[in-house]
Amino acid sequence: MWHRLLPALLAAVLVLGCIELLGAGTAQALAAEQQGAPAETAAATRADPGAPKLQRPDYPSLGVSSRTVVWIVAQMHLFFGALVLAVPIFVLVIELIGFKTGDERYDDMAHEFMKVSLTAYAITALFGGTLALALFLLYPQFMAYLTRVFGSQVLVYAVLFFLESLFLYVYYYGWDALRYGNRKWVHLTLGLLLNAVGTTLLVVANSWTTFMMAPSGLDPATGAVTGSIWEIMKGPLWNPLNLHRFLANISFGGAVVGAYAAFKFLAAKTAAEKAHYDWMGYTSNFTAILAFLPLPFAGYWMMAEIYAYSQQMGILAMGGILAWLFVIQAVLICTILLAGNYYLWTGMSRTEGGERYRWLVKYIAIVLVLGFLVWVTPHNVIYTGAEIARLGGGNHPVLGPLGIMPAKNIAVFLMLIYTFLSFQLYRRADKVITVAWRDWGNALTIVVYIVASANVILAGVYYGYFTNTVYKVGSSVIQVMSTVVVIASGVTIDTLMFRGAKTLPVYWGKVPERSQYALFALPVAFTWLMALMGYIRSSVRTHWHVYTVMKDNSPDNFIPALATVGNVVTGVTLLFLVFLLFIFWIANLSSTRQVPPAPAGIPAAGDAAA
Amino acid sequence: MKALARPLLFSIVLILAFASVTYLLPQMKGEAPDEKEVNLTDLTMDGYVSLGEELFAGKGTCTLCHNKLARAPDLLAYDVVKTSLERIADARYAGKARDDESYLRESMLQPSAYVVKGFGKKGTDDTESPMPAVDQPPIQLSEIEIGAIIAYMQNKDGNTVTVALPRAAPAAGKKAEGGGAQPAPARSAEAVIAKFGCAACHDVLTTRSPIGPSLTDVGKRLGVEQIRNSIIDPKAVIAEGFPPVMPDFPAMTLTELDLLVRFLEQQKGAAR
DSSP states (O other): OHHHHHHHHHHHHHHHHHHHHHHHHHHHHHHHHHTTOOHHHHHHHHSOOOSOOOOGGGSOOOSSOHHHHHHHHHHHHHHHHHHHHHHHHHHHHHHHHHHHHTOHHHHHHHHHHHHHHHHHHHHHHHHHHHHHHHHHHHSHHHHHHHHHHHTTHHHHHHHHHHHHHHHHHHHHHTTTTTOSHHHHHHHHHHHHHHHHHHHHHHHHHHHHHHHHHSOOSBOTTTOOBOSOHHHHHOOTTHHHHHHHHHHHHHHHHHHHHHHHHHHHHHHOOSHHHHHHHHHHHHHHHHHHHHHHTTHHHHHHHHHHHHHHHOHHHHHHHHHSGGGGHHHHHHHHHHHHHHHHHHHHHHHGGGSGGGGGGHHHHHHHHHHHHHHHHHHHOOSOOOOOHHHHHHHTSSSOTTTGGGGSHHHHHHHHHHHHHHHHHHHHHHHHHTEEOOOTTHHHHHHHHHHHHHHHHHHHHHHHHHHHHSSOHHHHTHHHHHHHHHHHHHHHHHHHHHHHHTTTOEEOOOOTTOSOTTHHHHHHHHHHHHHHHHHHHHHHHHHTTTTEEETTTEEOOSTTOSBOOHHHHHHHHHHHHHHHHHHHHHHHHHHHHHTOOOOOOOOTTSOOHHHHHO | OHHHHHHHHHHHHHHHHHHHHHHHSOOOOBOOOOOOOOOTTTOOHHHHHHHHHHHHHTTTOGGGTSSTTOSSOOGGGSOHHHHHHHHHTSTTOOSOOOSHHHHHHHHHHOGGGSOOTTOSOTTTTTSSOOOOOTTSTTTOOOHHHHHHHHHHHHHTTTOOOOOOOOOSOOOTTOOOOTTOOOOOOOOSHHHHHHHHTGGGTSOBTTBOOSSSOOSTTHHHHSOHHHHHHHHHSTTSSOOTTSOSOOOOOTTOOHHHHHHHHHHHHTOOSOOO
16 A cells, blocks of 8 residues: 555655755754844844745746646646545545445445546646646745745645545545444545545645735735734635635546546446446436536636625636636536536436436527527627628627626526426436326426526526616626526425335436447536636736736746637646546556466367357 | 547547637737836827827726726726816815826826726725726836826827826835826917927027027928927928937927917918
8 A cells, every 4th residue: 555655755755845945045044143143134034025026037947838837737736636636525425325325336336436536646646746846946936935925834735645645545445344334434434534634635725826816914015924824825715716626626526437437338348337337427427517506606706706806807807818718618618518418318218207308308408509609609809890890890789798798697597507407307207206296396396497597587688788887796696596496496396296206217228328428528628627717717817926916027927829728728638638548547457357377278268269 | 449449539529629719719918017118218298198008008907997898987988187177076086186187196096086986896885996006016007107197098088188208217116196296387389489498499489590490480381290290200301401400309298299389380470
């Protein structure tokens, strides 16, 4: 087991070594003080010099763009970090379900999910170490400042990292040894501790990111530390980012292990294997979409906090150059929703009861496609003079109104509502409802959908187009509440209606192979989306390392052209795909056993077949 | 192998499809603000106004909010000088400005002195502006740059530009001040002629000088634009028989220039 800890140890030693090197300067100054330096000098040395004001020569160069190097390595670290922090969360839930129901299939599936996460952990540590090295090498003074600001909190992070490694390996390798009875509780506790440490790691690392975006606990004029470490960590964007990343990680993790299940499903030789991996893929997709549905609300909170902190920063993201990237975000999220829905629709073929709802699929598809088209419509594009003359202005008379936020809000919320309808139909597909008030229940469900859809549309149109700008945001509350009511009432009504329902047989494995491609589309779109949104979040700082406190005067202190962004994001997504295939291959390899060589004189099985 | 190859191909095609969308978008780039030095020696009022226009859309990041999308008042859509005076007279005004120039300066340095209805921070009943002070991070405009934006704002609707051209860089660390005192611009053509010493070289008004061409009949010889250009760029066209010694007048405000041009245009008397 200890050889598996090696990458984690190396990464931690690397980080601590870099911190030690940076601390050497301070140590020398203190030594000078002790050797009789003038009192004023000593006092000045003790005082926090604040954020350094860097000039271009202060940035070491490797001959390639330092930002791109850090960008790629950081994004790879974040991909794998998200995976290894998220998978144990839903694995613990699945394990608990298996334990409570006594169905060992859950336990086996949870264990298999962890196999993927475990290999990813070593790669996370390696990219983490490389990232630390790249940052200290390419941005030494910036990192020295951050280290000074966060001080011993960095050591806490290192300790948490060791604990995470410890719990992860004991949790995984102790699975079969702690499988039944009270020992299972010990195992579940280990899983809980693993997740507690993992989530703490996440929020600690998030504080570095949000500090750079919205610094707190500092003298704003000099950047000198004036507050406690808690004041520094608890900036205005910390909790919104914590929630957003927590949900996004689960969704991303679900999507990635779903791809693993799809890969295994396509490679399966037997019906039993197909059934197992079909079920595993379904569970992964369920997890990914379940965590994905509240994500827009978390994103909304985060953007609202960004606007509250700095309207300029908010507008740069949503209305400046970076706003164009939200066109791609629309394409990506719509891909996720279409893939998730498509998987549910094809999944209804697992049971005969699915036929009852098939006629609704085309209407849901129409809502999704129309929503996609509205969402992807830009407010305006760059026209030639002749085009502007023909249009009679900078905006298309019909499509222009669809390009602004109110129209997109209507599209997004309707897509979420009707994605939930797909999910609700899927859940109903294998059931024959028998309660006496069945018709009233169905009628109530239909009314909820109609009223919620009308709310979303009317509130969006009224607030978006017939009120002053300042009131436009007013529609969001009604739209969010309508969507939440659909989901909450749908779950409640169905739960009550499913009492005593007759359950139809579900034939796991009986899905068309093309359905599995939806499970590949999900992680691809999630990965691209994660890299894109991470870039936007980071770029709103523009030419500041630490917004308003420490300027970025490096050669890369500009916002690159959008195609350049696309190239880097595509590059890291492809790189992640390569590593993912490696992980799948390793996970597959670990369950492959070589056929023992046949004793002399007896032909081997392969020979006999030949 | 087939189980891996097809999904792999599918994934790569999907990734490239997403990448291709970025190529369909406008390829804009966001440069960090250019901290260029303003050459005060050669700076003309037109150049100063142009600098203001450049800063308005560039380093000042004003257009991020002050645009047609109504995130903040669209300053290019109305006469800000006229509106400034109305706002100073408004009961909600909490600042100290007395004229449009000091109001504009104050609105950049203390944006909450007057918040236009509907544009205040949420929950403040339009008493607090979301606009950052432009001399503070992240914008950090210098006093000269703030003056340039005021000059641009005054000039864009044909109003009198009252901001004086900066003569020297302010002392290091000196902060821009709301409504700071500036040298009073000349208010008549005669005052402009006296201020810039035109009579030292030209026949003008009651004085006579042989160094430069007479200005008493200049309205007969040159059109309005030619007169204007000969003041803005004296060395572009040299009157025959006269030495190219006329200096630039970088400190001349646009109003002074207009006063002078209008006066000279009317000078149609007989040449000496």
